[in-house]
Amino acid sequence: RTRDAHLPSHSRDRRHHAPHAAMASTLLERTRESHEEIERLERAVCADFRHEAVTHKERLAQNHRVRSMLDDAATKAKRLRAVYEDSDGVRKEEIEALGGGSNVFSAFYDRLKETRDYHKQFAGFHAPLSDEFLN
Numbered sequence: 001r002t003r004d005a006h007l008p009s010h011s012r013d014r015r016h017h018a019p020h021a022a023m024a025s026t027l028l029e030r031t032r033e034s035h036e037e038i039e040r041l042e043r044a045v046c047a048d049f050r051h052e053a054v055t056h057k058e059r060l061a062q063n064h065r066v067r068s069m070l071d072d073a074a075t076k077a078k079r080l081r082a083v084y085e086d087s088d089g090v091r092k093e094e095i096e097a098l099g100g101g102s103n104v105f106s107a108f109y110d111r112l113k114e115t116r117d118y119h120k121q122f123a124g125f126h127a128p129l130s131d132e133f134l135n
Contacts, residue, residue, distance in 0.1 A: 027094050031083055034076045041073040 045066050053059040086092055097107060 027083065027091055028098070031080065031091075034080050034083075038073045038076050038080075041069045041076075045069050 048062060048066055048069075051062075053062040083091060
């Protein structure tokens with residue numbers, strides 16, 4: 001039995017998915033992705049605990065997997081806290097830039113161009129299915 005045997009095969013195999021870091025060009029987008037990743041880790045922990053580990057070896061492996069996922073979630077939460085504290089003012093500036101001003105349309109079309117360029121670059125890749133659709 002492998003470490004991720006309880007996960008669907010497409011969740012175990014991430015080789016065919018586009019690297020999404022390039023798309024997350026804005027602080028707000030990276031913040032959204034971090035929140036999403038924390039939720040995914042929480043669901044993965046719950047899914048792992050739904051499968052009862054019978055032997056000591058299985059319980060130990062399960063505990064290590066869960067600990068690793070919780071550590072990852074805690075690390076991401078600490079980064080999010082720093083973003084929300086906004087000590088450098090970058091988050092505030094980005095929100096103001098989205099809010100309007102005289103160049104609303106140019107900012108919109110610049111972002112649209114970035115999005116289209118990204119999708120052209122990774123045209124053959126598909127996003128992983130959400131756990132919501134798997135159950």
